[in-house]
Amino acid sequence: MTGYYDVVLGLIPLAMAGITGGLVLAGFALTTAIPLGSIAAVGLIGHAMFVNAPVSTEPVQSEPVRSTD
Numbered sequence: 001m002t003g004y005y006d007v008v009l010g011l012i013p014l015a016m017a018g019i020t021g022g023l024v025l026a027g028f029a030l031t032t033a034i035p036l037g038s039i040a041a042v043g044l045i046g047h048a049m050f051v052n053a054p055v056s057t058e059p060v061q062s063e064p065v066r067s068t069d
Helices: 004-025 030-051
Strands: none
Touching (some): 004 030
C-alpha cells in the first residue's frame, strides 16, 4: 500500500526535474530554473518532516486508578 511518505519520495525528483524542465522550456536560464525547481522539492521535504511529521502509533498504557475507599 502506498502511503503519504512514499508519494512524497516520488514527488521530490519529479518536482525537481519537472519544474526545472518546464522553466527551461519556458525560456528561463538553467542556472535560474534549477534553484526554482529545488525550492519546490525542499518544500515537499519540509512539509513531510515538519507539517505532517511521522509519529509512532504504539498505544500508551496507563496505570489503573485505585480508589481509596
